[in-house]
Amino acid sequence: MEHWSIDEYKNYTNTKNRKTKYKAKKTSIDGHTFDSQKEADYYCGLKLRLQAKEINGFCLQPTFMLAPGLKYKADFVVFNTDNSYEVIDVKGLKTKEYIAKKKVFEDKFNMKITEI
Secondary structure, X not given: OOOOOHHHHHHHHHHOOOOOOOOOOOEEEOOEEEOOHHHHHHHHHHHHHHHOOOEEEEEEOXXXXXXXXXEEEOOEEEXXXXXXXXXXXXXXXXOHHHHHHHHHHXXXXXXXXXXX
């Protein structure tokens, strides 16, 4: 017989029948909950790239202030071995809100968002 902790049971009951707006399935790995399986898969790929020393590291869900009261939360920032970095957004569907925030982000920080 399988035994669950209270947290495991709460997680199971909270996500089992919940459908997201864009039909993405929330996925938890290593204590992190990702908005989609695609995002979780990308995270697993980053872990492998880090172990293989193809990248120096990565950051999960960094938040950037675009203006007072306006934030953009990326999925990842990847730190490359050449000391450059990339802001990554794993996308299934580009909403109007995302497109607007992307433009403000890229204009303000003079950086491109890499969409996966």
